[in-house]
Amino acid sequence: xxxxxxxxxxxxxxxxRPGLAMVPQHITIHSTGNPKSTARNERAWLTNPANxxxxxxxxxxxxKEAVEAIPLNEVAxxxxxxxxxxxxxxxxxxxxxxxxxxxxxxxxxxxxxAELLKERGWGVDRLRRHYDWNKKICPRxxxxxxxxxxxxxxxxxxxxxxxxxxxxxxDKNQPSAWAKEAWEWAKKQGILDGTKPKDPVTxxxxxxxxxxxxxx
Numbered sequence: 001x002x003x004x005x006x007x008x009x010x011x012x013x014x015x016x017r018p019g020l021a022m023v024p025q026h027i028t029i030h031s032t033g034n035p036k037s038t039a040r041n042e043r044a045w046l047t048n049p050a051n052x053x054x055x056x057x058x059x060x061x062x063x064k065e066a067v068e069a070i071p072l073n074e075v076a077x078x079x080x081x082x083x084x085x086x087x088x089x090x091x092x093x094x095x096x097x098x099x100x101x102x103x104x105x106x107x108x109x110x111x112x113x114a115e116l117l118k119e120r121g122w123g124v125d126r127l128r129r130h131y132d133w134n135k136k137i138c139p140r141x142x143x144x145x146x147x148x149x150x151x152x153x154x155x156x157x158x159x160x161x162x163x164x165x166x167x168x169x170x171d172k173n174q175p176s177a178w179a180k181e182a183w184e185w186a187k188k189q190g191i192l193d194g195t196k197p198k199d200p201v202t203x204x205x206x207x208x209x210x211x212x213x214x215x216x
Contacts, residue, residue: 001108001115002065008046008056016046016056020075026091027116028079028128029109029154030057031139035098039067042095059112062097063104066112080134087133092116096139110154114161124159189216 008017032042039060045051046069056076059068070076072092079087094116096109117126129151130138137143142151187194191212201209 001061001112003068003112004065005068006043007071008043008069012047013049014052014054016054016077017070018075018077020089022073022075022089024072024090024092024120026087026126026128027113027122028087028091028093028130028133029096029113029139029142030078030093030130031096031141032060032098033138033140037097037099038062039065039095039097042097043067043069057093057095059092060095060097061105061109061112063100063108066108079130080136085133087128087130091128091133096141098141102141106154106157110157110161114158117158117162124155124162127155127158191216 010017010019034042037045039062042057042060046056054077056070057078058070058072058076059066061067075089076093077088078093078095079085079091081087094109094113097105099105113127117123120126129142129148130136131148139151142148142154144150183192183194183197186192189212191209
């Protein structure tokens with residue numbers, strides 16, 4: 001993917017580049033909602049005087065290229081979960097264009113996202129939809145007939161890109177990366193026994209956990 005770095009100025013109106021330091025923990029996927037706009041169009045819109053919205057993103061990708069508008073170690077306002085929300089404060093926002101050759105755009109998006117994950121030693125468990133932060137139907141290109149059917153296909157394509165066509169069997173004895181901090185805390189507090197992190201929870205087990213939490 002042809003990758004262009006074209007950061008918007010810190011002086012951009014509406015606080016679109018607040019300059020707040022960020023240590024990302026997730027990658028959040030969006031689609032632009034504009035069937036005619038390219039990645040460069042989207043970049044231009046961020047600094048267009050007619051734009052009065054406090055919203056921004058890190059990278060936008062289309063059928064030809066990807067454009068980075070905000071450094072990946074800075075906050076962008078893209079997740080709709082508030083000034084201190086995890087989506088805004090701890091995730092890299094990727095906009096997928098809805099214009100042009102959709103298949104080629106998605107191929108570029110898969111390669112881009114896989115590369116970002118590889119660079120950080122992350123897996124697809126780090127991927128989020130805009131929907132996961134504030135229930136907005138976004139990325140809408142993955143929402144079909146009231147179901148997120150193609151979202152899972154996208155994740156699988158990224159996984160395939162990560163493993164060179166192979167598959168990775170998750171370790172059932174280890175928590176997912178996104179849950180590790182909470183899992184370790186729960187073990188330390190004596191709320192959980194530290195075994196079988198991916199097993200389903202029965203109601204009686206839930207009752208025991210809740211009782212321990214309330215006693216704490």
